[in-house]
Amino acid sequence: MKLKQAKSKNLRPIRLIKKSNDLIEARHSLGTWEMRIFLKIIFLVNEEKYKGVTNFIIPIRELIRDFKLENSRQSYQYFRDAREALATRTIQIFQENTETNKWERVNKSLFSETAHSVRLGKDGSMEDDDRDGYIRLQLHEQIKPFLININGSLDGNYTLFDKQYVVELPVKMLRFYFLLKRFADLGSRELSIEELRDIFDLEGKYQNYGNIKQRFLEKARRELAEKTDIRFDYDEIKGKGKTVVAVKFRIYPNAPAERQSKSLQPGSTAISTAKTGAENQPIVSTPPAATGENAMDDAFEKHYLKVRAHGISAGTLASWVQKYPSEHLEAAISDFQEKVKKGQIRETDPLKQGGYLRTLIETADYTLKMTAEKSRAANRQKAQEVAQQTEAVQSASDLQKRAKAEQDRKLANEILAENPNLIGELTHEINHERFEDYQPSDFEQNALFRVLIIGKLKGRFAAAFS
Numbered sequence: 001m002k003l004k005q006a007k008s009k010n011l012r013p014i015r016l017i018k019k020s021n022d023l024i025e026a027r028h029s030l031g032t033w034e035m036r037i038f039l040k041i042i043f044l045v046n047e048e049k050y051k052g053v054t055n056f057i058i059p060i061r062e063l064i065r066d067f068k069l070e071n072s073r074q075s076y077q078y079f080r081d082a083r084e085a086l087a088t089r090t091i092q093i094f095q096e097n098t099e100t101n102k103w104e105r106v107n108k109s110l111f112s113e114t115a116h117s118v119r120l121g122k123d124g125s126m127e128d129d130d131r132d133g134y135i136r137l138q139l140h141e142q143i144k145p146f147l148i149n150i151n152g153s154l155d156g157n158y159t160l161f162d163k164q165y166v167v168e169l170p171v172k173m174l175r176f177y178f179l180l181k182r183f184a185d186l187g188s189r190e191l192s193i194e195e196l197r198d199i200f201d202l203e204g205k206y207q208n209y210g211n212i213k214q215r216f217l218e219k220a221r222r223e224l225a226e227k228t229d230i231r232f233d234y235d236e237i238k239g240k241g242k243t244v245v246a247v248k249f250r251i252y253p254n255a256p257a258e259r260q261s262k263s264l265q266p267g268s269t270a271i272s273t274a275k276t277g278a279e280n281q282p283i284v285s286t287p288p289a290a291t292g293e294n295a296m297d298d299a300f301e302k303h304y305l306k307v308r309a310h311g312i313s314a315g316t317l318a319s320w321v322q323k324y325p326s327e328h329l330e331a332a333i334s335d336f337q338e339k340v341k342k343g344q345i346r347e348t349d350p351l352k353q354g355g356y357l358r359t360l361i362e363t364a365d366y367t368l369k370m371t372a373e374k375s376r377a378a379n380r381q382k383a384q385e386v387a388q389q390t391e392a393v394q395s396a397s398d399l400q401k402r403a404k405a406e407q408d409r410k411l412a413n414e415i416l417a418e419n420p421n422l423i424g425e426l427t428h429e430i431n432h433e434r435f436e437d438y439q440p441s442d443f444e445q446n447a448l449f450r451v452l453i454i455g456k457l458k459g460r461f462a463a464a465f466s
Contacts (some may be wrong), residue, residue, distance in 0.1 A: 030089060033082035035171040036067050038110065041137065043163060045147050054139040059132070060116075067167050076130045080116045083135045087114045091143075108146075113138040165228040172200050172216070173223050177230070180251050184230050185305045190237070190248045209244045217247070230254050253305070306333055310340075311354035320361055327373065331366035333357070408465065412454045415461055416443075426456045 030038060040063055044050050060079050061071065069075050090107040097104050115136045121127040139147060166174055176199055183189040191199070193209060200216045217234065225231040231254040239245040300321050307317055320329060336357045339345050347353050416423050423440040430452050431438055442449045458465045 030091075030171060031082065031085065032171045033078045034086050034089065035174065036063060037079065037082055037086060037135065037137070039166065039174075040066060041139075041147070054144060055136070056139075057134050057136045059134045061133075063135075073130050076128070076133055079135060080128060080133070083114050083116050083137070086111055086137070108142040109140040110143050111137050112140040162229060168227060169223065173220055175199055176220050177224060177228055180224070180232060180249055181228075181230055183249075184251050184253070185308065187252075188248060188250050190246055192246045193244065196247065225254060228254065253302075303329060303333055306337065307354070307357065309350050310336075310357060311351040312357065316354075316358075324361065328366055329361065331373065332361045332364060335364070335366070336360055408454050408458075409450065411464060412450075412457050415457055415464065423453070426453055429456065 037058075040058055041056060043066075044056060044058075045053070050056075060076050063069075063079055064071050064075050089110050091110065093106050093108055095104055095106050096102070113136075117129045117132070117134050117136075118126045119129045119131075166177065169177060179191070179199065180189060193212070196212060196216070197203060197205075200212070202212065202216075206212050206215065221232060221234075231252050233250045233252075235248045235250070236244045237246040237248055300317060303321075304317055336353075339356075340350075340353065345353055345356050347356065423443065427438050427440050427442075430436065430449070434452075438446070438449045443453055444450070
């Protein structure tokens, strides 16, 4: 039974960014502002109009907008300083040398030439341009193979991420995010303490693991959970003497209640390990056209890791998301996973099981299952609303009780002020009845004694307390 296709007017574009795993694992010492410039190159480098381009002119105002910074003279200066620093920056990559059959730690230069614009001052001198300023960057031959000429395939050495999740992360947290994101579909990754020191740039600092845990790991756990599409827990791995030598991270999908970036639309960008490409003339980058809605489709993000392992490409999933209701996709993929788990699919190679999933999505009718799931969701929503209402009623009751107690206390103080000897008399009665040794001065400090005194006063001055 063919399922009715969703109307095209409800479709939203799906745009992804790919990052070469070689770059994810690379060691570098880029500062925050330098990393923002390099990320911008990553965002741009495989848009269709930048295919093969290696010389980029980027308006500084565009960088300020992309990373949601203050449009100030100081921001312009920080980007110019970062541009100068990038002129000598390298990244460190592990590569296998086919001649020696050994792995090497190799330093790769990022840019062969960098520049920023200046303008002619009134006195004829050259001044930095804080109005229409730009930076220009020429990719170095050594880094080009990792950045250009993507063929659009998701097969290979790539990690997918959404642009909106990285623009606000500090550089240390950004590097940590990429290293965990790469292993998100596997669900775990182990890093030694020395690797953590390298990630967070702690060489010679914080010899005590406890400091690293509190200052960086716990901070990273909060920041990634609040700002990105993954979250994590971790287990400490101990060596001799119960010293923590490594940390095993358990990585989970995360759906923040509200995405942090609404104005910034993700771009279609990628990093590759391709090794060819021609240089073009400089092209000035321009802001993407505003769509007024989130360009990363939630359904794609939700299902991609589930179907990727079964040979379904991003393009195929994107077409499904555009054609079918999200409830249908959810039901079909859930049914497929259950059949795989029970061994009900004849094909045992996971990468070849996608054909069965395609059949389910394009021919099966999940109307009843979708209706049942909607009913369960409605029941969960109703139960949540009832719980919230109950909590609200309880909170109101607690507030009312506290207000009444404060009113009684104020009235008691007024009565005792008018009858100076009464507090001593009531204290004597309470001590005699309860075999206690309260003092009149305990009225303000001792809550139980105060309740007993107020109880006595209510007996004597019922009209006042009514």
